[in-house]
Amino acid sequence: MHSDSWLYKDIVDFGHSTPHWVQKLMEMWTEVGLxxxxxxxxxxxxxxxQSDSRAMALALLAPVGTAVAxxxxxxxxxxIxxxxPCRAVAGAAASLIACPADGDWSFPSNHATIAGAAAVGIALAVPRLGWFTVPLALLMAFSRVFVGVHYPHDVLVGLLLGAVVSFAAAKGLGRPVRSLVETxxxxxxxxxTWFTGPGPGLKSRHRRS
Structure with missing residues (x-):
């Protein structure tokens, strides 16, 4: 039994104690929130x-980093x-959604990994969106424990893995992708040219012409 099994049980018990509509919202979010x-x-x-090549490079690298993560x-x-945990933790309440099939392993959480990577990638591309995407990623991670299909350490590692990979992709590939966009x-x-857009320079030339 993992050291955070007690926390898993507490969160799942909390989930069962919430109103039915809260449970349904969390079940829906954990399935389709991504x-x-x-x-x-x-x-x-x-x-x-409509932005410069750096902005486009970061916009393209956000989903790429997420896929790599x-x-x-x-x-x-x-x-691993x-x-x-919905099969392994003795005495825990039943998961709110169906426990994944045997062989669909728990560590790390794919949902949390994707959410962490997407949140960071989008925040790097449009910094003010970080105030929106980071809470969404945290909610996704929490929901996976809330509905009973992951341990807390699964989602924590998933968030960190996604965030690190997304950040590394943006920093490591930013310059070559920016050059590619300019080309x-x-x-x-x-x-x-439709895919990459005209960028701000072409718009300025159009206004002057």
């Missing part, structure tokens, strides 16, 4: 089409093989 980060990725990319999380899961914006292929 879609909101996907919507934010698209919105940040669309905004970056997810792959690393999956690799770690396959190496930690059983889900793509001078392309003669319409779909390429």
């Amino acid at each position: 879609l909101l980060f996907g919507v934010l990725f698209v919105a940040v990319w669309w905004r970056a089409r 997810y792959v690393i999380s999956e690799v770690v899961k396959s190496m 093989d930690e059983e889900r 793509m914006r001078t392309s003669d292929t319409a779909v390429v």
Whole structure:
């Protein structure tokens, strides 16, 4: 039994003590909440089409860093093989959602990894959104324990893993991706220039012409 099993049991018990509508909201959030980060990725990319090449590079690297973090999380899961607490913790209340199938390991939490990576990636691209994305990521991580499918350490490590990988991707790949964006914006292929957007320079030239 893990050292934080007692905390897991306390959080799951707390979940069972909340009103039915709170439980349903948390169940819904833990299942579909990651879609909101996907919507934010698209919105940040669309905004970056009218911004400089650095902004576009960060907008593109946010989902890339998140995807890399997810792959690393999956690799770690396959190496550690930690059983889900909804099967392993004796005396714990039943999970609020179905316990994942045997072999769908617990450590680290993929949901928390994706949420942590997305939150940091989006915040780096649009800093003021960090006040929105970071609480969303924390809520996603908490919800995975609340509904009974992860230990607290699963989601904590997932958040940290996602955040570190996303930050490293933005810092390590920012310069080459920025150069790539600048090249793509001078392309003669319409779909390429549409994807990257005109940037602020072309807009200024249009206003002067």
